[in-house]
Amino acid sequence: MAAPPRGSHLYFEFGKAGNLDVIHAVVDSEGPVAARYAFTAIELTERGPQRAITPKKKGGLASDLIYRFQGDALVIEEGECSIRDVNAQRDYKVSLKGEWKRVSPELEKLHASWRPVKPIRGTDIQLEFRNDILEVACRFPNELGMGPVEQRWFLVELMRVGNKRGMVPANQGTGLSRITYRVNGDTLVIDQGEYTVEGRTISLKGEWNRDKRNRLP
Numbered sequence: 001m002a003a004p005p006r007g008s009h010l011y012f013e014f015g016k017a018g019n020l021d022v023i024h025a026v027v028d029s030e031g032p033v034a035a036r037y038a039f040t041a042i043e044l045t046e047r048g049p050q051r052a053i054t055p056k057k058k059g060g061l062a063s064d065l066i067y068r069f070q071g072d073a074l075v076i077e078e079g080e081c082s083i084r085d086v087n088a089q090r091d092y093k094v095s096l097k098g099e100w101k102r103v104s105p106e107l108e109k110l111h112a113s114w115r116p117v118k119p120i121r122g123t124d125i126q127l128e129f130r131n132d133i134l135e136v137a138c139r140f141p142n143e144l145g146m147g148p149v150e151q152r153w154f155l156v157e158l159m160r161v162g163n164k165r166g167m168v169p170a171n172q173g174t175g176l177s178r179i180t181y182r183v184n185g186d187t188l189v190i191d192q193g194e195y196t197v198e199g200r201t202i203s204l205k206g207e208w209n210r211d212k213r214n215r216l217p
Helices: 105-110
Strands: 008-014 019-027 033-047 050-055 065-070 073-078 080-085 090-095 098-100 113-116 124-130 133-139 150-161 164-169 179-184 187-192 194-197 200-203 206-210
Touching: 019 080, 019 150, 033 080, 033 133, 033 150, 133 194
Parallel strands: none
Antiparallel strands: 008 019, 019 033, 033 050, 050 065, 065 073, 073 098, 080 090, 113 124, 113 206, 124 133, 133 150, 150 164, 164 179, 179 187, 187 206, 194 200
16 A cells, blocks of 8 residues: 555555455554454456455455556555454454555565575574565474474565665664665575574575475464
8 A cells, every 4th residue: 555554554465366465564663563464355346337356255354345547556445354463363444445556576576485595503484575574484493393483574675785785674673684685586695684583693694595385384
């Protein structure tokens, strides 16, 4: 969404199989990001002169979304979605009305799950980009093998660092440093960057491959 409500970032993802994912990133006043999701199967319908994105299952997560195109923008004139807050065990409604723009081509290059080519000693780690949300999932060994997964989400902003590409977390003080990187085909090369979680600092420098396996359990 081009101008989401304050403290929120909203995204659509349309799948080839006729699915719609709604992603709601909620930014806490102290910086941390909570990413919440809703998804539904859809079909395109018409209401007289109006076009609508209609959920196949009535009474589900989303209402009919009345839409039109304005240049390169998608304009939702009417519609809302219910999103599940797992921690609070409740649903809440989000208005989807407004102007939506495509993510940048540079962000589309990053849109994937990435794992280090050479395992980073002492941790199992994965990076996953969805639009401008970066999820870092990692776990550390303990006396039983590997410990639980630590997941954190960051809103990232792309920038130029000299002749290199870079990204910085939009929410400061959350343990992710500025990252400089380049993308070579299916390889993400991080030239500079580190991540700190539970008092441990992990260097992200090196090559990362697109991960075609399942995400961390």
